[in-house]
Amino acid sequence: MFERLKGIIQKTTRALAYVGMALVLPMMLLTSADAVARDFWSRPIPGAFELSSYMLSIFVLLGLAYAQQTKDHVRATMLVSRLPEKVAAAIASVTTLLCMFIVAILFWQGIVVACETQCVSDMLRISQFPFRLLVSVGALFLFLEFGFDLVESARKLVS
Amino acid sequence: MSSDPVVTGILGTLLVFVLIFLGMPIAFAMMFAGFVGLTVLSSVEAALPVTASTLWEVASFYPYTVIPLFIIMGSFAGSSGITTELYSSFDKWTRRLPGGLAIATIGACGGFAAVCGSSVATAATMGTVALPEMERFKYDQRLATGSVAAGGTLGFLIPPSIGFVVYGMLTEQSIGKLLVAGILPGVLLTFAYIAIVVAWVRLFPNAAPTNPDQVTWGEKFRALYGVREPLFIFLFVMGGIYLGFFTPDEAGAIGATVLLLISLIKRKLTLPALFVAMTEAIRISVMVLMLVAGANVFSYFMALSTIPMQAANWVATLQVSPYVIHAVIILIYLVLGCFLDAISMMVLTLPVIFPVILALNFDPIWFGVIAVLMMEAGLITPPMGLNIFTVAGVAKNTSVETIIKGVTPFLVAIIVVAVILTAFPQISLFLPGMMKR
Numbered sequence: 065m066f067e068r069l070k071g072i073i074q075k076t077t078r079a080l081a082y083v084g085m086a087l088v089l090p091m092m093l094l095t096s097a098d099a100v101a102r103d104f105w106s107r108p109i110p111g112a113f114e115l116s117s118y119m120l121s122i123f124v125l126l127g128l129a130y131a132q133q134t135k136d137h138v139r140a141t142m143l144v145s146r147l148p149e150k151v152a153a154a155i156a157s158v159t160t161l162l163c164m165f166i167v168a169i170l171f172w173q174g175i176v177v178a179c180e181t182q183c184v185s186d187m188l189r190i191s192q193f194p195f196r197l198l199v200s201v202g203a204l205f206l207f208l209e210f211g212f213d214l215v216e217s218a219r220k221l222v223s
Numbered sequence: 224m225s226s227d228p229v230v231t232g233i234l235g236t237l238l239v240f241v242l243i244f245l246g247m248p249i250a251f252a253m254m255f256a257g258f259v260g261l262t263v264l265s266s267v268e269a270a271l272p273v274t275a276s277t278l279w280e281v282a283s284f285y286p287y288t289v290i291p292l293f294i295i296m297g298s299f300a301g302s303s304g305i306t307t308e309l310y311s312s313f314d315k316w317t318r319r320l321p322g323g324l325a326i327a328t329i330g331a332c333g334g335f336a337a338v339c340g341s342s343v344a345t346a347a348t349m350g351t352v353a354l355p356e357m358e359r360f361k362y363d364q365r366l367a368t369g370s371v372a373a374g375g376t377l378g379f380l381i382p383p384s385i386g387f388v389v390y391g392m393l394t395e396q397s398i399g400k401l402l403v404a405g406i407l408p409g410v411l412l413t414f415a416y417i418a419i420v421v422a423w424v425r426l427f428p429n430a431a432p433t434n435p436d437q438v439t440w441g442e443k444f445r446a447l448y449g450v451r452e453p454l455f456i457f458l459f460v461m462g463g464i465y466l467g468f469f470t471p472d473e474a475g476a477i478g479a480t481v482l483l484l485i486s487l488i489k490r491k492l493t494l495p496a497l498f499v500a501m502t503e504a505i506r507i508s509v510m511v512l513m514l515v516a517g518a519n520v521f522s523y524f525m526a527l528s529t530i531p532m533q534a535a536n537w538v539a540t541l542q543v544s545p546y547v548i549h550a551v552i553i554l555i556y557l558v559l560g561c562f563l564d565a566i567s568m569m570v571l572t573l574p575v576i577f578p579v580i581l582a583l584n585f586d587p588i589w590f591g592v593i594a595v596l597m598m599e600a601g602l603i604t605p606p607m608g609l610n611i612f613t614v615a616g617v618a619k620n621t622s623v624e625t626i627i628k629g630v631t632p633f634l635v636a637i638i639v640v641a642v643i644l645t646a647f648p649q650i651s652l653f654l655p656g657m658m659k660r
Contacts, residue, residue, distance in 0.1 A: 085505040088291050092483075095288065095476035103468050113285055116472075121283035123291060123505060124512050131509040137248035138510060138567050142607060144246040152246075159247035166255045166274065173275035195283065199275050 070212055074133060077205045081130030087119040094119075114185040118195050125198040129205035132213075153220035160214045167207045174199030228264055232528025235260035239521065239571070249567045250510075253517035260524035274520055281516040285472065289398065291508040292475030293383045297339030298500030299482035300453070301348045302492050308449030309334045310352045315438050315446035322424035322431040324360060325370040326417050328353040332374030333413040334450060336381035337457040338478065340388070341507070342565075342602050346375025346610045350617035363430035364621050366423060369629025371617075372610040373416055373636075376599040379565065381409035382461055383475060385511065386595040389566050392515055393522075393573045394587060398471045399464045400655040401591045406461065407650050408592050408640065412599075415636035423632060456481055465658055511566055518570035525574045534575055535582035545583040546645065552576055553597055553641060560601025564609055568601055569594065592651040593641060600637045603630045 098112035131137055144152045178196035185192070235256050242252035254274060261270035281287065300306075313327035313334070320326055332349050339345055350371045357367035379386045382402035391398035424431045460478040463469035469477065486492035525531055538548055555576075559568050573594075580590045602610040605627045615623050644650055 081505055085501040088295055088501055088504050091288060092292055092295065092476045092479050095292070095473055096480040099469050099473035099477060116288050117283045117285045120285070120288050120291075121279070124282040124509055125278075127505040127509040128513065131506055131513070132248075134506055136506045136510045137250055137513060138564050139246050139248050140243050140562055140567075140607070141246055142562060143244050155245050159242065159245050159252075162242070162247060162255050163251045166251055166258060169258065169271060169274050170278060173272050174279075177272055177275045177279070196279055199279050199282070 066215070073205070073208050074212075077129045077133055077209065080126040080201075080205065084123045084126035084130075087123050091116050091119045091123070111185070111188040114188060114190070118185070118190065121195045122198060125202035128202035129209045132206055132209040150221060153217045156217040157214060157221065160210050160217060164207055164210045164214065167203050167210060171200050171203035171207060174203055226263055228528045229530060229533060231260060231263050232525060232530040235521075235524055235528065236530075243563075243567075249563075249571070250513040250517035253514075253521040253570065257517070257520035257522075257524040261520075261527065264524065264527045273523060277519045277523075278516045281512050281519060286398065286470075287392065287512060287515075289388050289472045289475050290385060290511055291504040292472060292479055293340035293385060293388065294344075294504045294507050295500055296383065296475055296479035296482055297341050297344045297378075298496075298503055299479055299486055299492070300335065300338040300456075301344065302496045302500065303452070303482055303486040303489060304491050305338065305453055306331070306335055306348045306352050309453060310349070310356075312446040312449035314356075315443050318434050318436070318438055320421070321428070321433070322366065322420040323434060324353070324357045324362060325366055325420045325424075325431060328357070328367075328370045329374040329377075329413060329416045329420065332371070333377050333381060333409065334453050336377040336379075336384075336409070338383075338453045338460075338482065339378050340383040340385045342375045342378035342599070343609055343613050344503075345378030346371055346613045347617055349374060350614050354614075354618050360434055361432050363427070363629075364618075364625050365629030366420070366430045367629070368614050368618050368621050368626040369631075369633060370416070370420060372603050372608070372614045372626055372630045373419075373633035375610045375613065376602045376637075377409060377413060377416075379599045379602065380405050380412060380592075380595055382406060383471070383478070384595065385507075386565060386569070386598055387591060388471070389511060389515065389569055390573070390591045390594055393518065393570060394577050394591070396587050396591060397655075400588050400658060402471060403461065403465055403658060404588050404592050404651045404655045405595065406654055408596065408644055411643065411650065412596070412636065412640045415640050416633055419632050419636050452485060465654070467658070514566055514570050518574065522574040531575050531578040535578040538579045539582040545585065548579070548583060549585070549593075549645065552579075553593070556594070556597035557600060557604065560597065560604045560608075562607050563601065564607065565598035565601050568598060586648060586652060588655055589644070589648045589651045593644060596637060596641050596644070600634055603634060 094112050095116055098109045102108035144155055178193055181192050181196055183192040239252050239256040243249055258270050258274055309331040313330040317323040317326040332345055335345050353371055354367055382405050384405055387401040387405055388398055391401050456478055460474040464474050602608055611626050614626050
């Protein structure tokens with residue numbers, strides 16, 4: 065049951081990251097087109113700047129959990145890799161719990177801050193609300209990824 | 224809550240280091256310690272929204288689009304076949320020199336670094352091309368792997384460079400000026416690495432048997448054709464930044480678009496390669512920007528603790544030459560480089576070290592070059608040198624110990640270049656000083 069749930073959640077995490085990373089090409093083309101249109105014809109693309117900002121936010125926030133799944137968030141393992149497995153697992157459990165604590169705050173405050181915002185983009189008047197809410201979406205899946213890591217550490221601890 | 228801000232700041236800093244050495248991901252360790260510190264020095268109501276707001280501000284800050292764009296530019300450069308062409312070009316020109324293939328490796332790394340911002344990508348892509356060639360000619364494994372690992376570090380100094388982007392983000396310096404400032408030191412370091420290879424082969428001629436094949440002048444000049452693409456892209460991208468036509472973000476986007484077109488025209492870009500390029504872009508960008516978000520939360524706490532200001536004031540009153548303090552900072556970076564990766568080292572140290580540098584009246588752009596140079600050293604200092612492990616991944620039959628032995632002489636080159644740049648800061652500052660904006 066747990067493994068099935070984990071599989072579904074991790075697939076969703078990857079799907080979210082694929083949505084985010086697909087935006088890197090439009091971001092690249094839009095920024096290039098904007099610069100060329102401005103430098104050669106003095107006609108920048110209206111709203112290119114803010115669209116790129118929004119695309120960057122989707123790209124980063126939807127990739128948060130995926131980066132944890134692929135263990136890309138940098139860690140110094142020099143000390144823990146030399147410790148006995150059980151001690152290392154106990155330490156990993158504690159540090160993962162601390163990560164979950166701060167990510168839970170990100171999730172909660174992401175909703176609070178998003179709900180409080182009235183901001184819209186300068187030119188295209190697009191509301192920031194749905195993009196700000198992605199802080200919580202990213203944090204939720206990141207929390208779950210850390211949760212799977214915690215279970216893994218706990219298993220090593222009791223085995 | 225009332226507590227001594229400086230004591231709280233010191234305890235918070237210790238907490239970060241303890242958590243990092245216990246294996247907590249560095250970005251979250253900094254964010255956690257920053258949150259706890261802000262709670263103690265201010266209030267939990269003030270600290271709570273800072274985390275989410277900071278993450279949003281970092282994730283949606285337009286200038287940070289430069290990171291995924293530089294990464295994808297490097298990936299497209301790798302897919303377009305530039306690596307093989309560059310290596311072949313340099314090989315034709317350096318074949319008769321002592322250690323010719325190792326020199327070609329370093330030259331080609333420098334060329335590839337001009338279109339790629341990542342040292343790991345430079346070492347990995349160049350390693351796959353250069354190592355089999357050096358193995359074929361029975362090069363000493365230490366020289367072969369050392370030259371690839373060291374050459375790869377050029378990706379961090381020669382623009383486009385993620386190192387300068389992160390330094391610019393953390394210190395609010397012009398990223399364009401920083402990138403331009405890295406050009407001449409990058410060329411200097413390339414020549415310093417080549418000097419190390421030449422000295423090595425002069426001392427131990429058996430380390431690099433000469434390739435007996437002759438190269439005609441016609442072949443040499445035809446080989447220059449292989450340099451045209453990276454040279455054109457570098458001149459276009461960096462020239463655009465230098466002359467004020469593009470911002471670094473736009474330069475990254477245009478460079479990536481041009482390389483995408485080249486890959487498509489040459490029919491080198493497959494769908495799996497495009498997928499890998501995009502995956503790499505999201506993984507590295509998220510990792511870097513999460514570190515920046517963590518560092519920003521920690522910086523708010525540091526600012527509240529007044530430690531950076533007090534450290535700067537204290538250092539300014541010391542009766543020693545600023546260069547002694549500068550040397551101490553370099554030493555700290557060398558030691559930290561043994562344990563931490565380059566970007567982590569930057570986000571951990573700059574909140575305190577940068578105000579000290581300003582208080583000592585050092586030029587922030589010049590220090591950016593020195594800092595990035597020292598981060599480069601961290602990429603090849605054992606036991607945590609990222610490039611060492613990258614090359615170990617490419618050179619399957621070579622032990623990490625062999626690569627460490629091979630890369631150590633190149634560290635001398637970095638130190639020598641750091642000394643030269645300190646003695647002659649105009650090497651770094653000449654080009655940015657002439658920029659249009």
